Amino acid sequence: MKALVCRKPGELVFEDRPAPGPPGAGWALVSISHVGICGTDYHIYEGKHPYLVYPRVMGHELSGTVTAVGEGVAIEVGERVVVNPYLVCGKCIACRHGKPNCCVSIEVLGVHRDGGMCEELLVPADNLYPVAGLPLVAAAAVEFLAIGAHAVRRSRLAAGAKTLVIGAGPIGLGTALFARIAGQAVTLMDTSRERLDFAESQLGFPVIDSASGSPVEQVRERTDGDFFDLVFDATGSKVSIQAAFGYVAHGGALVMVSVIKDEITFSDPEFHKREMMLIGSRNALRVDFDHVMAAMRDGAIPAAKLITHDTTLQNSLHDIARWTHQKSGLIKAVIAF
Known part of the structure; x- marks a missing residue:
C-alpha cells in the first residue's frame, strides 16, 4: 500500500509498505477515506514536535470504511466510521475511572505510532464510531472538533x-x-x-x-x-x-x-x-465524538466552512510542505483518498 512518510524534519516521501495483515480479535481493518491535516502534522514536518520519533506516518484525524474485522467485533464490514486515534491500555487509574483520554500509557495514531496517511490501517474496533449518514469528508473533522x-x-x-x-x-x-x-x-x-x-x-x-x-x-x-x-x-x-x-x-x-x-x-x-x-483538558471521549457528529447532523457545525483546503494523497507530498508556511486563508485542510 502507499504511505506518506515523514522520514525526518522537512522530508516527506511516498513508500510502498506491506498491507496490514488480517485483524486480530477485537481489531478492524479500515480503508482510509479522508485525513484532516492537524497543526501536529505541520509540527512533525517542521521538527517541532517534542514527543516524536522519526520516521513516522502522520495523520490522526481520520474517516474511512471497515473492510475486515477480527473475532469478537460487533461493527460490520462496510460500516463508514470516524477513528478515535487515542489507543489506551484500559487498565490504568484513568481508564478505570472512565477517563481513557488521559490514559497513563496513551498512544496517539500519527504521533506515538504510525497513523492514517496511508491506504489501510488496523485499529481497535472500540475506537471506531459509525458516522451515521455524515459525509466522510466531514467525518474527518470530527476529532479536532471533539x-x-x-x-x-x-x-x-x-x-x-x-x-x-x-x-x-x-x-x-x-x-x-x-x-x-x-x-x-x-x-x-x-x-x-x-x-x-x-x-x-x-x-x-x-x-x-x-x-x-x-x-x-x-x-x-x-x-x-x-x-x-x-x-x-x-x-x-x-x-x-x-x-x-x-x-x-x-x-x-x-x-x-x-x-x-x-x-x-x-x-x-x-x-x-x-x-x-x-x-x-486533554483529547476527547466517545461522548464528545458523538456530540460533534450530532451537532453536524443538526447543522449547528458548519463543517463546509471550516474545511477550507483539500488535496489528494498524491499531491499532499507538496501541499503539506507548502501549507506549513503558507497559511493565508487556511483553517482546515483535508486529504481525500
Missing part, C-alpha cells in the same frame, strides 16, 4: 456565561462553536486579523484583536470591568497562557486546551483573590 467539545464539557459553567476563547485556529474555533452550542456568550481573541475576520464574518463571533492594543484593557472594556466568567486558551503559547489568568472574572475559570512543553507561572494572590478554577 477536542473543543471536550474542553467545553470540562468547564462545567452554565449557559449564559461570558466566555472568551483565545486562539482562532481550528481548535479554538471548535471550542468557540461548542461553547456557543452550550449557550455561552462567546468572544474570540487572536493576534491574526485574518483569522478574526473569518470568525466574525463566517461564524458570527464578536472578536478582540489582541495585536491592536492592550488585551487586558480591551477585555475590561468589553465586559464592563467584570472580565470573563470562562476563558479557554487554545494558542499553545506560554505568553498567552500566562496572560489569560488576568482575563478571568472573580469566581471564574480558565481552561487550558492547548499544551506546551514548558512551565507557566501566575500570581498566586491574584489567583486566590478571584477564587478561580484552573482546568486542564
